Amino acid sequence: MTSPASSHEPDWTERQHDVLNAVLQLLVEVGDRLTMTDVAKRASCSKETLYKWFGDRDGLLISTVRWQAARVKVLPIDPASLDLGTLRMRLEEFAANWLTVISTKTSLALNRVAIAQAASAGGLGKIVLENGRLEMGRRLKPVLEAGRKAGLLDFPDAETAFRSYFGLVARDIQIRLLLGDEIELSADMIKTDAARAAQQFLALYGAGIPIGSADQTKTPDGTSGPTATRSA
Amino acid sequence: MTSPASSHEPDWTERQHDVLNAVLQLLVEVGDRLTMTDVAKRASCSKETLYKWFGDRDGLLISTVRWQAARVKVLPIDPASLDLGTLRMRLEEFAANWLTVISTKTSLALNRVAIAQAASAGGLGKIVLENGRLEMGRRLKPVLEAGRKAGLLDFPDAETAFRSYFGLVARDIQIRLLLGDEIELSADMIKTDAARAAQQFLALYGAGIPIGSADQTKTPDGTSGPTATRSA
DNA sequence: CGCTAAGAGTACCGTACGTTACGGTTCTTA
DNA sequence: TAAGAACCGTAACGTACGGTACTCTTAGCG
Numbered sequence: 001m002t003s004p005a006s007s008h009e010p011d012w013t014e015r016q017h018d019v020l021n022a023v024l025q026l027l028v029e030v031g032d033r034l035t036m037t038d039v040a041k042r043a044s045c046s047k048e049t050l051y052k053w054f055g056d057r058d059g060l061l062i063s064t065v066r067w068q069a070a071r072v073k074v075l076p077i078d079p080a081s082l083d084l085g086t087l088r089m090r091l092e093e094f095a096a097n098w099l100t101v102i103s104t105k106t107s108l109a110l111n112r113v114a115i116a117q118a119a120s121a122g123g124l125g126k127i128v129l130e131n132g133r134l135e136m137g138r139r140l141k142p143v144l145e146a147g148r149k150a151g152l153l154d155f156p157d158a159e160t161a162f163r164s165y166f167g168l169v170a171r172d173i174q175i176r177l178l179l180g181d182e183i184e185l186s187a188d189m190i191k192t193d194a195a196r197a198a199q200q201f202l203a204l205y206g207a208g209i210p211i212g213s214a215d216q217t218k219t220p221d222g223t224s225g226p227t228a229t230r231s232a
Numbered sequence: 233m234t235s236p237a238s239s240h241e242p243d244w245t246e247r248q249h250d251v252l253n254a255v256l257q258l259l260v261e262v263g264d265r266l267t268m269t270d271v272a273k274r275a276s277c278s279k280e281t282l283y284k285w286f287g288d289r290d291g292l293l294i295s296t297v298r299w300q301a302a303r304v305k306v307l308p309i310d311p312a313s314l315d316l317g318t319l320r321m322r323l324e325e326f327a328a329n330w331l332t333v334i335s336t337k338t339s340l341a342l343n344r345v346a347i348a349q350a351a352s353a354g355g356l357g358k359i360v361l362e363n364g365r366l367e368m369g370r371r372l373k374p375v376l377e378a379g380r381k382a383g384l385l386d387f388p389d390a391e392t393a394f395r396s397y398f399g400l401v402a403r404d405i406q407i408r409l410l411l412g413d414e415i416e417l418s419a420d421m422i423k424t425d426a427a428r429a430a431q432q433f434l435a436l437y438g439a440g441i442p443i444g445s446a447d448q449t450k451t452p453d454g455t456s457g458p459t460a461t462r463s464a
Numbered sequence: 465c466g467c468t469a470a471g472a473g474t475a476c477c478g479t480a481c482g483t484t485a486c487g488g489t490t491c492t493t494a
Numbered sequence: 495t496a497a498g499a500a501c502c503g504t505a506a507c508g509t510a511c512g513g514t515a516c517t518c519t520t521a522g523c524g
Contacts, residue, residue, distance in 0.1 A: 015501095031351030032264075035481060046502045048484080057482070109351065111411075116348035118412035119263030119341065125412035133404050133411075163403045164432065171399035172365050175406055179343075179365075180350035180357035200396065204432050247471095267511060278472045283513065 012067070016053060019043040020067040023060060027109040032116055036060075058123065065110055065124055069131035072101060077143050082150045088198050090143050095169040095194035098136060102174050103185045111178060137162050154207040161205055168197040244299070248285060251275040252299040255292060259341040264348050268292075294355060297342055301363035304333060309375050314382045320430050322375050327401040327426035330368060334406050335417045343410060369394050386439040393437050400429040 012020070022043035026034045036057060040047045054060040077090050101107055111128060118125030137159070144161050147153035155161035176183060244252070254275035258266045268289060272279045286292040309322050333339055343360060350357030369391070376393050379385035387393035408415060 115410045116264050129411040167399035167403035171395045178347045179361040
């Protein structure tokens with residue numbers, strides 16, 4: 001549990017979890033326009049209870065974001081015993097997991113309301129940022145560092161490398177989804193994308209080791225591109 | 233930047249431009265919460281005039297997005313006479329311009345309201361997407377194609393290559409800005425970022441030509457010509 | 465000078481929503 | 495089993511906002 005600044009929230013009761021899940025559901029359906037009445041009706045509770053438990057509408061939304069963040073089960077990555085194959089596997093796992101999460105309807109809904117409120121009351125934006133992008137960095141960087149220590153990767157600092165990997169993984173997907181573009185992200189496409197991103201990242205930050213040679217059994221099939229950048 | 237060169241749609245009068253600029257200004261200041269009364273007051277016009285000119289609130293917002301899109305004058309890129317140096321320069325120009333645009337306060341405000349409304353009424357989202365990400369693709373792809381024709385680049389299709397470049401350029405910047413993270417994007421940093429993105433893109437999609445430092449050992453793979461994309 | 469049109473300013477209407485208040489019901493506990 | 499707390503359902507209140515109507519000023523024009 002490497003949560004430095006967040007360790008006081010999850011003492012909700014089961015009933016309260018139901019309410020927060022109802023909020024998530026409604027957020028997906030109607031987005032920003034959810035009303036307290038809607039929440040009360042969906043959760044089969046009274047509005048008075050909502051206000052007693054969560055203070056006001058913003059408090060309810062913030063609690064919901066926290067609850068969702070705590071619920072998203074991101075697989076921890078073990079930086080131990082790295083060779084090139086497992087490093088690539090870790091990178092692909094991370095990318096696939098990340099793509100899966102950000103294309104979730106709940107993630108999109110949460111990011112939408114957070115972005116909408118980021119202009120005025122920046123509370124939600126900060127929280128989503130903290131549990132989204134920043135948490136991902138915190139999680140992957142040890143792997144990158146381990147890769148560097150093992151002589152597999154070469155980069156000036158982990159933050160820079162991570163941000164590049166982030167770009168290679170997400171590309172324009174998140175912004176397009178947020179803007180309402182209907183992209184179909186099947187599991188196969190996610191896997192292909194993750195493989196391509198890892199491939200490209202290793203091509204950029206690999207420590208002089210030929211990438212596409214020898215023991216590479218799974219060539220990214222389909223829409224992946226540059227397997228030939230370092231062909232000996 | 234000031235030359236409108238409006239192709240077909242917006243033949244607004246000067247007075248109406250003032251109104252739309254007021255909307256942009258207010259959008260930056262209060263974001264989603266702008267009211268018609270605010271607009272009328274800021275633009276020194278009556279609400280009735282707003283409704284006569286723009287129909288309703290959504291019409292006003294859509295017109296504003298169109299107006300801003302028409303006002304952003306992105307430099308056209310000339311795909312003629314490509315060598316590696318000019319290709320890299322074109323790529324850097326594109327990246328720097330794109331980073332500059334998306335970090336603008338107006339661009340952020342517009343994207344925020346479009347994203348907020350994308351869940352329910354997808355009108356704005358589609359328009360922003362069309363004038364943002366998709367227009368960028370439309371603009372850069374000819375350059376990429378020219379680079380491929382000149383034997384400088386190697387990719388299966390321009391869309392894939394463009395999306396990777398998009399990721400290398402934007403990384404996590406746009407989502408962080410949208411969520412309210414205060415990032416300082418100086419002109420120097422943009423230039424550095426653009427150079428790094430172009431560098432990495434050429435490393436990934438360059439046609440077998442060594443990129444790194446100016447004169448490196450040329451790996452003489454004569455087979456990888458510009459027409460080597462038939463594999464897989 | 466009167467007539468007309470456009471538009472600024474403002475009052476007004478209907479509605480939707482956040483928030484509060486209250487009566488009735490269920491659960492806890494002694 | 496009965497007191498008391500927690501909670502549900504709903505009515506009510508105040509406010510804010512989208513949209514409309516009405517008045518008043520200004521400009522063009524015969």
